[in-house]
Amino acid sequence: MDRYCVFGNPVAHSKSPAIHAAFARQTGQRLDYDKRLAPLDGFAAAVHAFIAEGGKGANVTVPFKLEAVRVAQALTIRAQAAGAVNTLHFTDDGIIGDNTDGAGLVADIVNNAGVPITAKRVLLLGAGGAARGVVLPLLEHRPRQLVIANRTVATAAALVERFAALGGAGVVSALDYADLAGPFDIVINATSASLDADLPPVPASVFECGTLALDMMYGEQPTVFMQFAADHGALTRDGLGMLVEQAAEAFALWRGVHPDTAAVLAQLRAGA
Ligand code: ATR
Numbered sequence: 001m002d003r004y005c006v007f008g009n010p011v012a013h014s015k016s017p018a019i020h021a022a023f024a025r026q027t028g029q030r031l032d033y034d035k036r037l038a039p040l041d042g043f044a045a046a047v048h049a050f051i052a053e054g055g056k057g058a059n060v061t062v063p064f065k066l067e068a069v070r071v072a073q074a075l076t077i078r079a080q081a082a083g084a085v086n087t088l089h090f091t092d093d094g095i096i097g098d099n100t101d102g103a104g105l106v107a108d109i110v111n112n113a114g115v116p117i118t119a120k121r122v123l124l125l126g127a128g129g130a131a132r133g134v135v136l137p138l139l140e141h142r143p144r145q146l147v148i149a150n151r152t153v154a155t156a157a158a159l160v161e162r163f164a165a166l167g168g169a170g171v172v173s174a175l176d177y178a179d180l181a182g183p184f185d186i187v188i189n190a191t192s193a194s195l196d197a198d199l200p201p202v203p204a205s206v207f208e209c210g211t212l213a214l215d216m217m218y219g220e221q222p223t224v225f226m227q228f229a230a231d232h233g234a235l236t237r238d239g240l241g242m243l244v245e246q247a248a249e250a251f252a253l254w255r256g257v258h259p260d261t262a263a264v265l266a267q268l269r270a271g272a
Pocket of ligand 1: 131153
């Protein structure tokens with residue numbers, strides 16, 4: 001049976017094995033998908049050991065997404081743009097590094113939430129790895145504007161410079177939270193603030209009735225960002241749909257079949 005896994009540290013909480021098992025059942029693919037705790041200083045060795053055991057591919061989660069860029073022998077364009085790898089494919093031509101996070105986010109917004117990105121005003125909160133990974137896929141949908149807000153504005157400005165050269169000129173801009181004036185059609189929280197039950201210092205004026213407010217994080221309860229957005233008229237969404245969609249993109253890359261994500265997302269939401 002073809003073997004896949006997710007590398008992380010910690011990794012015990014990962015929902016990826018359940019998601020990929022559901023995809024495999026649904027598509028009739030025979031595969032085995034595990035979680036693997038890689039030592040903090042032993043990610044590359046863990047990948048090579050898995051390949052030696054016959055591994056065909058792997059997902060990569062915190063904190064190894066940057067190191068996975070170096071482990072890969074070739075990168076897809078979207079992995080190059082993201083500067084991070086969440087999917088490895090072990091092929092006869094070597095280790096290919098891809099990044100399916102942005103495509104997963106966009107698929108969740110457009111297909112699952114039913115909100116088109118084209119011609120919309122989009123606000124991206126945060127300028128770290130999570131934000132960088134989704135800029136190119138967002139730009140590919142041609143929003144009217146893509147504003148990146150970050151506490152450290154210089155980091156957001158550096159992202160703007162990077163993506164202006166990749167088709168974002170005239171669309172993408174950087175702002176301080178204090179200078180944000182809304183409203184926006186789509187607001188995406190790509191900061192790690194929710195991990196600390198914290199709220200990015202975003203003014204309520206970025207939301208209007210019907211704004212889609214999406215937090216890349218997910219948990220048992222809505223995040224503080226989702227609560228704040230809902231209090232100001234937004235429709236809210238957590239990161240579970242993005243998680244399932246990025247997994248589906250990886251599954252399609254490995255197996256050549258794109259699973260039906262709606263059924264699996266519904267199962268996860270129901271706690272199955
Ligand atoms: P990740 O890989 O999850 O993106 P990261 O690269 O460390 O992690 O980036 C974290 C992002 O969350 C940064 O944009 C950070 O803002 P700064 O660059 O100004 O530090 C942002 N962030 C973290 N905690 C935050 C908070 N409480 N409020 C607002 N932004 C926060």
